[in-house]
Amino acid sequence: MTRHTPSRTMRIGAALLTAALLSSTALTAQAETPPNMLVIAQRIDDIKTIDPAESFEFSGADISRNVYEPLVDFDPLDLDAGYQPKLAASWEVSEDGTQITFTMAEGHVFTSGNPVTAKDAEFSLRRAVLLNKTPSFILTQFGFTPENVEETIVAPDEKTLVLKLDKAYAVSFVLNCLTATIGGIVDMKTVMEHEQDGDMGNAWLRDNTAGSGPYKLASWKPNESYTLDLNPEFTGDAPAMKRVIVQHIQESATQRLQLERGDVDIARNLSPEDVAGLESVDTVKVVDELRGRLMYWSANQKNEILSNPKVIEAMKYATDYQGMQDSFLKGQYITHQAFLPKTFMGAIDDTPYTLDLEKAKALLTEAGYPDGFEVTIGVREAQDRIDIGQSLQNTWGQIGIKAELVVGTGAQTLDTYRARQHQISLEAWGPDYPDPNTNAGTFAYNPDNSDEAGATGLLAWRNAWALPEMSEETLAAVVEQDSAKRAKMYEDLQREFMATSPFAIMFQQIEQNAMQNGVEHFVAGGATTAVSYWAVTK
Amino acid sequence: MTHQTTNTGGGRAAPSFPPNWLKKTVSLAFTVAITLLGLLFVTFMIGRVMPIDPVLAVIGERASQAQYDQVYLELGLDKPLIVQFGIYVGDVLQGDFGTSIRTGKPVAEDIARVFPATLELATLGTLLGVVLGVPLGVLAAVYRGSWIDQLSRLIGLVGYSMPIFWLGMMGLLIFYGILGWVAGPGRLGVFYEGLVPTRTGLLLVDAIIAGDWDVFKDALSHIILPACLLGYFSLAYISRMTRSFMLEQLNSEYVITARVKGLSEWNVVWRHAFRNIAIQLITVIALAYANLLEGSVLTEIIFAWPGIGSYITTSLLSNDMASVLGGTVVIGTIFVCLNILSDLLYRFFDPRAKS
Numbered sequence: 001m002t003r004h005t006p007s008r009t010m011r012i013g014a015a016l017l018t019a020a021l022l023s024s025t026a027l028t029a030q031a032e033t034p035p036n037m038l039v040i041a042q043r044i045d046d047i048k049t050i051d052p053a054e055s056f057e058f059s060g061a062d063i064s065r066n067v068y069e070p071l072v073d074f075d076p077l078d079l080d081a082g083y084q085p086k087l088a089a090s091w092e093v094s095e096d097g098t099q100i101t102f103t104m105a106e107g108h109v110f111t112s113g114n115p116v117t118a119k120d121a122e123f124s125l126r127r128a129v130l131l132n133k134t135p136s137f138i139l140t141q142f143g144f145t146p147e148n149v150e151e152t153i154v155a156p157d158e159k160t161l162v163l164k165l166d167k168a169y170a171v172s173f174v175l176n177c178l179t180a181t182i183g184g185i186v187d188m189k190t191v192m193e194h195e196q197d198g199d200m201g202n203a204w205l206r207d208n209t210a211g212s213g214p215y216k217l218a219s220w221k222p223n224e225s226y227t228l229d230l231n232p233e234f235t236g237d238a239p240a241m242k243r244v245i246v247q248h249i250q251e252s253a254t255q256r257l258q259l260e261r262g263d264v265d266i267a268r269n270l271s272p273e274d275v276a277g278l279e280s281v282d283t284v285k286v287v288d289e290l291r292g293r294l295m296y297w298s299a300n301q302k303n304e305i306l307s308n309p310k311v312i313e314a315m316k317y318a319t320d321y322q323g324m325q326d327s328f329l330k331g332q333y334i335t336h337q338a339f340l341p342k343t344f345m346g347a348i349d350d351t352p353y354t355l356d357l358e359k360a361k362a363l364l365t366e367a368g369y370p371d372g373f374e375v376t377i378g379v380r381e382a383q384d385r386i387d388i389g390q391s392l393q394n395t396w397g398q399i400g401i402k403a404e405l406v407v408g409t410g411a412q413t414l415d416t417y418r419a420r421q422h423q424i425s426l427e428a429w430g431p432d433y434p435d436p437n438t439n440a441g442t443f444a445y446n447p448d449n450s451d452e453a454g455a456t457g458l459l460a461w462r463n464a465w466a467l468p469e470m471s472e473e474t475l476a477a478v479v480e481q482d483s484a485k486r487a488k489m490y491e492d493l494q495r496e497f498m499a500t501s502p503f504a505i506m507f508q509q510i511e512q513n514a515m516q517n518g519v520e521h522f523v524a525g526g527a528t529t530a531v532s533y534w535a536v537t538k
Numbered sequence: 539m540t541h542q543t544t545n546t547g548g549g550r551a552a553p554s555f556p557p558n559w560l561k562k563t564v565s566l567a568f569t570v571a572i573t574l575l576g577l578l579f580v581t582f583m584i585g586r587v588m589p590i591d592p593v594l595a596v597i598g599e600r601a602s603q604a605q606y607d608q609v610y611l612e613l614g615l616d617k618p619l620i621v622q623f624g625i626y627v628g629d630v631l632q633g634d635f636g637t638s639i640r641t642g643k644p645v646a647e648d649i650a651r652v653f654p655a656t657l658e659l660a661t662l663g664t665l666l667g668v669v670l671g672v673p674l675g676v677l678a679a680v681y682r683g684s685w686i687d688q689l690s691r692l693i694g695l696v697g698y699s700m701p702i703f704w705l706g707m708m709g710l711l712i713f714y715g716i717l718g719w720v721a722g723p724g725r726l727g728v729f730y731e732g733l734v735p736t737r738t739g740l741l742l743v744d745a746i747i748a749g750d751w752d753v754f755k756d757a758l759s760h761i762i763l764p765a766c767l768l769g770y771f772s773l774a775y776i777s778r779m780t781r782s783f784m785l786e787q788l789n790s791e792y793v794i795t796a797r798v799k800g801l802s803e804w805n806v807v808w809r810h811a812f813r814n815i816a817i818q819l820i821t822v823i824a825l826a827y828a829n830l831l832e833g834s835v836l837t838e839i840i841f842a843w844p845g846i847g848s849y850i851t852t853s854l855l856s857n858d859m860a861s862v863l864g865g866t867v868v869i870g871t872i873f874v875c876l877n878i879l880s881d882l883l884y885r886f887f888d889p890r891a892k893s
Contacts, residue, residue: 048639049642132608134597134601134605135600137600137601206643207642207643219732221844222640222641222642222643223849223852224724224842245731247723247724248842249724251840253707254710254840258722258723260715261715261718261722411594414594415594418594454603456599456603456606457600457602
């Protein structure tokens with residue numbers, strides 16, 4: 001998933017404005033949005049489509065979560081509880097663990113007035129596999145293919161859905177994946193009425209919705225705004241917000257002005273400077289929430305120097321985690337060194353690496369490089385990344401490693417990274433679905449390290465890191481039925497990864513949402529899901 | 539008796555075929571077509587030779603190799619560059635600019651949506667720039683060295699040296715944030731969205747057509763600040779150029795003669811000197827307008843104004859080349875059209891140009 005970040009010029013401009021704001025008299029809220037309407041300022045220019053079978057962007061997930069219901073879902077007010085029944089009232093797993101039978105819940109209705117049945121679920125999941133769009137891997141990893149969906153995803157009647165898996169996967173793994181955007185159930189009849197050239201309604205669902213969630217899409221203007229209205233057929237508890245309007249506001253300083261003026265209820269993309277500026281404003285509050293995005297650097301193991309474990313260890317000890325967290329990343333990121341974000345099943349809090357230049361220097365000498373070496377760091381053109389790169393440049397320089405920052409656009413940096421042509425790459429990674437395998441399967445899994453394998457989706461492969469034993473352990477974890485045992489497997493895997501991998505995971509993202517004091521229960525989705533407007537009150 | 543008449547040049551020349559106007563029109567059309575094709579070619583090639591992968595822009599970094607290969611073929615990237623360009627031009631001639639990978643909509647539809655926003659803003663900005671800039675420039679020239687001239691220079695200096703981004707931010711802070719005189723970012727308040735049907739895409743015009751004065755007032759309240767900002771930059775440019783043109787005229791002998799003849803200063807300045815700079819001013823104003831129509835990216839970003847400038851910029855950053863190319867064609871066409879219009883006005887105002 002990608003998100004745009006403002007350019008340096010814009011940030012400088014924003015900083016100037018912030019300075020002006022701080023020196024000016026406090027603005028007083030002069031407007032107020034209606035009590036049953038939620039108005040949000042946010043960057044939403046990442047939305048390409050809102051078809052749940054294709055949508056794979058942050059803002060698109062925000063819409064889908066409020067418009068479509070999956071078979072199982074997270075309670076926004078208790079995310080730690082994990083998946084709960086939603087369109088599926090219950091499920092049973094076959095003795096051999098390869099078949100899950102869902103019994104549909106009663107009373108769910110699409111916006112069209114059509115009742116939600118198992119046939120709709122069958123259609124939606126089959127459709128996602130058949131369309132074969134980017135997020136389809138979330139489902140096809142269970143063995144579903146366009147050729148076999150008619151046998152593997154079956155609704156024998158309107159109340160029952162059967163999923164036949166190619167292995168006895170952990171139920172938690174399968175159900176966690178079904179909570180993702182791609183698991184949203186669409187109204188088969190309505191969608192197929194809008195089918196064009198056999199696209200199963202893909203073009204129509206790009207900017208229309210046909211779900212059974214609390215809201216329906218009233219309008220979407222790309223790069224401008226979207227509006228959600230209450231789904232009149234929704235049978236659950238009626239949300240307090242009858243209408244949700246999200247405006248695309250690129251600039252943090254502009255979002256802040258709107259919030260202070262009372263023109264919006266929530267501002268979702270404030271810079272640390274603007275968040276700090278709100279401390280003196282009595283009418284608004286800032287709510288921190290841990291998200292799933294991790295910031296890390298990794299070393300290409302094709303490079304002879306970087307393939308030396310002592311060198312990597314030295315560089316990990318020469319990284320100033322705390323210094324960065326307390327300065328330019330303050331409030332935006334927290335130090336986190338394991339590949340599973342906090343709040344995920346199996347997540348650990350271990351932070352074995354702290355800045356220790358003496359130890360780093362000793363390790364480098366031990367590795368045979370007492371005078372250091374030269375290295376390049378590929379960095380995307382975003383201020384926080386450049387700041388981190390400069391910090392690495394500084395601390396690595398103190399142990400003799402001369403690092404050169406190679407700054408490029410996201411696409412340029414990604415191309416180099418995928419082609420295994422980098423030396424050090426400074427990157428970010430967000431989970432694709434709320435199961436530990438989403439990160440274990442990319443950081444700690446690489447069954448074929450050859451160039452010919454072309455496994456560009458695996459971060460371990462991108463760094464040419466062969467890890468046959470850990471790959472086996474990762475595979476073993478996805479078929480472990482005992483959830484507690486499974487969680488323990490991921491804990492062990494992460495500790496081994498931290499000690500031996502050419503990855504230095506540094507930080508986990510904190511999202512800071514500023515809102516009017518009266519806004520309650522706004523949950524951006526934590527590390528596992530997206531925003532839930534239906535829970536909001538004000 | 540027979541009379542033989544020979545045309546020795548003293549009579550009227552027989553009309554040539556094809557007529558001159560047709561020749562000129564064909565020549566003009568040819569020039570325009572070549573210009574646009576060249577522009578398209580350069581933009582297309584830059585997009586293709588950039589060291590970034592257009593397939594990844596479509597499918598994202600998580601897609602499988604099979605999905606990558608499928609999109610690679612769908613985009614026609616397996617064909618030679620020149621063939622790809624030929625296919626693109628063929629599609630454009632049929633009005634198909636491709637589909638934006640960022641919005642998932644046809645580029646033509648996207649441009650039809652964003653261009654009116656820029657047109658409305660740029661037109662209002664240019665109007666403000668002309669209405670205020672031309673008289674200021676004339677007065678600065680007439681009262682050279684006076685406080686008016688100093689003011690004109692100061693405005694010009696600030697206009698040239700201040701970053702538009704900073705001025706925009708300050709404008710929002712003061713007039714929206716502190717004083718509350720104008721509405722905030724965007725084209726329309728959220729409560730007015732969808733109240734008037736879209737006919738021209740120009741919100742002010744659509745509101746007038748619908749007779750909805752509440753929407754008109756709200757749209758005006760949103761556009762006035764960015765339009766004033768753009769108008770200010772036009773004003774700075776136009777007033778400086780006007781002053782410079784006028785100074786040249788006011789030092790001419792015919793102006794001295796006119797004064798000696800006892801003509802009033804008003805007549806000397808406005809009926810003689812100003813009339814002679816009108817031709818040059820047309821080019822200046824056309825260029826200023828074209829620059830604003832090109833899309834003032836930063837202004838559009840600060841004011842969350844959904845115009846073509848921010849559309850093309852965001853598309854470029856997302857490697858959405860179909861949108862970039864579509865936008866480039868539109869802007870190129872505007873430049874060419876404004877140049878032609880400027881030429882035509884030249885001919886209209888300057889009898890020498892007709893010959």
